[in-house]
Amino acid sequence: MNEWLNFMITLSVAGSCVSIFAYSITVISREIFTAKWHYRNRKLALSFFLLPFFLIAEVALLFKKDNQLMQLNSLPFIQQNTILLTEAFVQMVFIIWLTGVFITSIWFLFVYQKLYRELRRNCVAVPKEHKVWGILAQLQNDMNVKREINLVYCQANISPFLVGVFKSTIVLPIYAIQNDELTMILKHELIHDKKKDLWMKRAGILARILHWYNPLIYFLQKELTKWCELSCDEDVVLKMSHTERKMYGEMILNMMQRANQQPNSPFSVSLFTKGQMKLKKRLIRILEAQQVSKSIVITAITLFLVFGSVGIVSATFVYKNIQSISENKNMEIQLEYVDIDKREIDKNSSKTISVKLSDKSKFSEEEWSKILKQIENNEVILEEK
Amino acid sequence: MPKFQSLTDTEMEVMQIIWKLNRSVQSSELLTIFSEKGWKGQTIATFLSRLVDKGLLSVTKGKGRANIYNPRLSFKEYKKWEAQSLLDTMYQGSVKTFLATLYDEKVTTEELDELKKWFSDK
Structure with a gap:
């Protein structure tokens, strides 16, 4: 249990360190690097929340540590009140953590089944002879997407999206969409599928379940969603001309307008609001996305490796420290034990002790044979009953 | 208006008949229509009261006890209404963790017009 807790804390610290580091770099380099790079960094941070990279460093020290542990384990331990208290505390923390994991899992299950139910109620399969299947097949061929993709129409004015656990399904709003817009929408969703973005989202859910107590995981999940979308746009438009990019941007605006069910606000706002601002930044990125120079690629890769190292170093540091705290505790106890032992030996040497035959069970075989010898030598008195 | 609750297949069947008739009905009428199903008066009454609870029907007292x-x-x-309930679910936020969408922001029509104008000059 103690080990498990150490493990989880280490994962949490490693993930948090990489998240903070990646975000700080983004703040100063937002426009320099590609959205794909920012997205990769967020994915790297997520992987540190889930995978124990610090064990790589541990393996290197394994042999050395094994020897130390063997030495420590060869000494017997004494249970003390302080340790009992610590164990009770660890147990309590573990139970709280487990309860959180349970509640978060139930919550996600509830949300998913609600969505699934709503989708089933609102969606109909796109008829096989519909033109949209032809466009999808052509795109799948061009993009080399071999997986079978399902297409459904939804009666609600939703944004087109990709969903599905085993088989990806593209959900489209039921109103008529022009062919060129349809192509761009499907391309966008196919890129999500090709890049396994839904799996990234699932990994994000898993991390949120395991690290529910860490506010940074909520922040990271938001960041992942944002960069996932921007990086997908980038992939769609990278080889497009300026005019085609404008069409893509307009398609997003058109889709949003058609889906907009909100009545016009009576209070006209002259400044850009948060949602509008985000959308504006996204549109600028669509127009300006370009292949980056070699020097930027090298800087990006170096920084990426630095992030990885930050994660591994911080995690190893935490993991080793937590371990050495428990090792130190053991050492203290052992020292105390040795101390007691010494005092007893002193006591034994100054005084002749006496034993009863019924005391045999209190000693190990070796000790008992020693005592028997001492009885023979009259160093120890054997008491009759 | 109560919160949207989906209809079961049978409730939908009853509602479709009522929508087809497009007027107020009594349970005795429905009993005749559904006679081949062998439903009892109590069964029809249960379905109708459930439909009232779900907000699809309103009930008034007619002549006598009917x-x-x-x-x-x-x-x-x-x-x-059904579609709106999906949209409400979609905009709750947590659902977004299960999908990859084209956009996830809610922007007002006016703001969109403004953005379109700005974008066309780019």
Whole structure:
């Protein structure tokens, strides 16, 4: 249990360190690097929340540590009140953590089944002879997407999206969409599928379940969603001309307008609001996305490796420290034990002790044979009953 | 208006008959229509009261003891209500963790017009 807790804390610290580091770099380099790079960094941070990279460093020290542990384990331990208290505390923390994991899992299950139910109620399969299947097949061929993709129409004015656990399904709003817009929408969703973005989202859910107590995981999940979308746009438009990019941007605006069910606000706002601002930044990125120079690629890769190292170093540091705290505790106890032992030996040497035959069970075989010898030598008195 | 609750297959069947008739009905009428199903008066009454609870029918007392049921929504309105409930779910936030969308922001029509104008000059 103690080990498990150490493990989880280490994962949490490693993930948090990489998240903070990646975000700080983004703040100063937002426009320099590609959205794909920012997205990769967020994915790297997520992987540190889930995978124990610090064990790589541990393996290197394994042999050395094994020897130390063997030495420590060869000494017997004494249970003390302080340790009992610590164990009770660890147990309590573990139970709280487990309860959180349970509640978060139930919550996600509830949300998913609600969505699934709503989708089933609102969606109909796109008829096989519909033109949209032809466009999808052509795109799948061009993009080399071999997986079978399902297409459904939804009666609600939703944004087109990709969903599905085993088989990806593209959900489209039921109103008529022009062919060129349809192509761009499907391309966008196919890129999500090709890049396994839904799996990234699932990994994000898993991390949120395991690290529910860490506010940074909520922040990271938001960041992942944002960069996932921007990086997908980038992939769609990278080889497009300026005019085609404008069409893509307009398609997003058109889709949003058609889906907009909100009545016009009576209070006209002259400044850009948060949602509008985000959308504006996204549109600028669509127009300006370009292949980056070699020097930027090298800087990006170096920084990426630095992030990885930050994660591994911080995690190893935490993991080793937590371990050495428990090792130190053991050492203290052992020292105390040795101390007691010494005092007893002193006591034994100054005084002749006496034993009863019924005391045999209190000693190990070796000790008992020693005592028997001492009885023979009259160093120890054997008491009759 | 109560919160949207989906209809079971049988409830939908009953509602479709009522929508087709497009007027107020009594349970005795429905009993005749569904006679081949072998339903009892109590069964029909249960379905009707459930439909009242779900907000699809309103009930008034007619002559004698019989209840008169009126449709509160047309089929089209019902479908719109159903779709709205999906949109409400989608905008709750947590759902986004299960999908990859084209956009996830809510922006008002006016703001969109403004953005379109700005974007066309780019």
